[in-house]
Amino acid sequence: MNAIADEDKDAGRFQSSWYAIQECVRSALSSIRAHGLRSSLTMLGIVIGVASVICVIALVQGLSESISSQLQGLGGSTLTLRSYTPFEDQLRGKHNRLRLQDLDELRHRIDGISNITPIVFAGGGMNSQVRYGANTATGQMFGTTANYQDVQKIFPRSGRFLTDSDDASRRRVVVLGEKMRRDLKLPENPAGEFVQIGSEWFKVVGVLEPRGEMFGMSQDNYLLMPFQTALVVNGVVMQPDLWITFSVNDLEEMENTKLRVAMLMRQLHQIRDKQPDDFVVEASDMIAKTFKQISTTITLVVAGIVSISLLVGGVGIMNIMLVSVTERTREIGIAKALGARRQYVLMQFLIEAMVLAVIGGLIGIVLGFGLSYGIAQSIPDFPSPSVPWWAVLGACAFSGLIGVIFGILPASKAANLAPIDALRYE
Amino acid sequence: MIHLQGIGKTYRLGETEFAALTDVDLTVERNEFVALTGASGSGKSTLMNILGCLDSPTAGTYSLDGEAVAGLDEDQLARVRNRKIGFIFQNFYLMPRVSALDNVAQPLIYRGVSPAVRRERAREALTRVGLAERTHHKPNELSGGQRQRVAIARALVGRPELLLADEPTGNLDSRTAKEIMALLADLHRDGVTLMIVTHDPGIASHCHRVVRLHDGRIAEDFTQSPRPVDLTEQHTPVHA
Numbered sequence: 217m218n219a220i221a222d223e224d225k226d227a228g229r230f231q232s233s234w235y236a237i238q239e240c241v242r243s244a245l246s247s248i249r250a251h252g253l254r255s256s257l258t259m260l261g262i263v264i265g266v267a268s269v270i271c272v273i274a275l276v277q278g279l280s281e282s283i284s285s286q287l288q289g290l291g292g293s294t295l296t297l298r299s300y301t302p303f304e305d306q307l308r309g310k311h312n313r314l315r316l317q318d319l320d321e322l323r324h325r326i327d328g329i330s331n332i333t334p335i336v337f338a339g340g341g342m343n344s345q346v347r348y349g350a351n352t353a354t355g356q357m358f359g360t361t362a363n364y365q366d367v368q369k370i371f372p373r374s375g376r377f378l379t380d381s382d383d384a385s386r387r388r389v390v391v392l393g394e395k396m397r398r399d400l401k402l403p404e405n406p407a408g409e410f411v412q413i414g415s416e417w418f419k420v421v422g423v424l425e426p427r428g429e430m431f432g433m434s435q436d437n438y439l440l441m442p443f444q445t446a447l448v449v450n451g452v453v454m455q456p457d458l459w460i461t462f463s464v465n466d467l468e469e470m471e472n473t474k475l476r477v478a479m480l481m482r483q484l485h486q487i488r489d490k491q492p493d494d495f496v497v498e499a500s501d502m503i504a505k506t507f508k509q510i511s512t513t514i515t516l517v518v519a520g521i522v523s524i525s526l527l528v529g530g531v532g533i534m535n536i537m538l539v540s541v542t543e544r545t546r547e548i549g550i551a552k553a554l555g556a557r558r559q560y561v562l563m564q565f566l567i568e569a570m571v572l573a574v575i576g577g578l579i580g581i582v583l584g585f586g587l588s589y590g591i592a593q594s595i596p597d598f599p600s601p602s603v604p605w606w607a608v609l610g611a612c613a614f615s616g617l618i619g620v621i622f623g624i625l626p627a628s629k630a631a632n633l634a635p636i637d638a639l640r641y642e
Numbered sequence: 643m644i645h646l647q648g649i650g651k652t653y654r655l656g657e658t659e660f661a662a663l664t665d666v667d668l669t670v671e672r673n674e675f676v677a678l679t680g681a682s683g684s685g686k687s688t689l690m691n692i693l694g695c696l697d698s699p700t701a702g703t704y705s706l707d708g709e710a711v712a713g714l715d716e717d718q719l720a721r722v723r724n725r726k727i728g729f730i731f732q733n734f735y736l737m738p739r740v741s742a743l744d745n746v747a748q749p750l751i752y753r754g755v756s757p758a759v760r761r762e763r764a765r766e767a768l769t770r771v772g773l774a775e776r777t778h779h780k781p782n783e784l785s786g787g788q789r790q791r792v793a794i795a796r797a798l799v800g801r802p803e804l805l806l807a808d809e810p811t812g813n814l815d816s817r818t819a820k821e822i823m824a825l826l827a828d829l830h831r832d833g834v835t836l837m838i839v840t841h842d843p844g845i846a847s848h849c850h851r852v853v854r855l856h857d858g859r860i861a862e863d864f865t866q867s868p869r870p871v872d873l874t875e876q877h878t879p880v881h882a
Contacts, residue, residue, distance in 0.1 A: 229754075233754070551748070553696060556720060556751075557717045
């Protein structure tokens, strides 16, 4: 009876710690349950904090996902070549351009590319108003070739697209975006109608399928005409600046092709070694990628700001844990008399603070989900929210961390109580 | 087994020093049944705290079961308390929210014993004190005597070298007090080393050896033939 049982010594360190943690969680749950109302009020701070973080992330992510998916239409094997002017130069009124000669050289001197599609902006060079009868509309106008529809994955809803022969014979034909058709009050199938741009008349041959809205702005307020037509109409005023998109036949050659195009352009533009490029060659999904980056940054910044409210929740936990330590001084004394070490008491109260915070966090996640769906539903046309897994994990981890940080003070207060004083505490 | 030599304890209250214990020498062998008595303020509680490794003496040496205890740090003392000492308190000091079984199993948590083994040993200990039927009751569902039995089971569960009881019957009616004393005497017959701190000569009369403290010094230390606990006798507590 008097011998210290040997089996105790055999219990492995790891095993013992595991049992101890189990016991701490159990005791934490029972203590939280014993003070139901108080615990739930304490959690409220964390619940609200986590709920708002999750809600904000869900809404921003939902929005950005819906935008990204619209940007995704651009093919992965497509490169865009366009001019680039540094901002300071723009202020000085200097504008770098891609010229028709660049297009020709690209066509003839680069292998392994196809679907070479030039785009020229027509709006700037002339009055960008379109008129049909008494109705006028303004929007983006550009000239391009038949390949455009394959590269941009935009097809006519009714009528036809521009053809190579339109381009070759510089026909005065246009294809309209859906919004522009509506603004001009053209019939549902407007093929055969004539619209006036500046002083020129154009025949409408087709309407493009709608692309929807982004940031509340219509993406269908535009008009396409054959590339050569645009140059004729446009050329009088100024030298055109081209965008050239093209597909790389072999995806593996993507980077090499990019390099070759860049070298060709530097040569054509007579750029010396130390000078920077006056053009950009970029993958078309670049926009999507850049956007994704921006949206992630926005999400993190907003979530960071909102998570400051979590600190308030943490202070609430610290407050209640301090009260709890005082209330349970006797209990701590008993535990110490029975042989609980400082470390164990510290762990017990830390775990209790953590459990409080994590339960609050879980409730907050559910609440945040619900809240974001509610908000998304009540705003018309708002994309449905999406909560990424990292936000859920992050919210859990962060509330746990809050528990630990704000639990340290009360827990070390408990751990440092002298057993004899704690036992005598009334 | 217990060897105290020149133990002193002084408290400092601002400018004034107060000696609670002065030069206490005490040796207790295995399986002794000792009453530590004295008036309130005589230093018996201080001595009990030192014996129980809850407090450190300011002078002297203390060896428990061959281990020098006086110079140990707090965590080492916790380990000694956990493995070598079983406490029984006047106010029972049970955890209010957990069952009798979990209360009894509590010291084993700090030893890293698995839950299954803990429960098994706690059940054995509760059976030993005659509470096998009450394992799932919470302290507030038990009578005072039953609570003290739970506390005794908790003291026994770690199979300690020494049982330290601080006024174990102080909060009980005389009938229940006698039952508890009978149980303690019974444990002593099983080979447990027992020290009871009490100011009640009636309780002390059941012990084999009486150590009386006065003004922080040992005034008397004698062995006696203990009066058997008679459960039928009408007991009237005498206050010193």
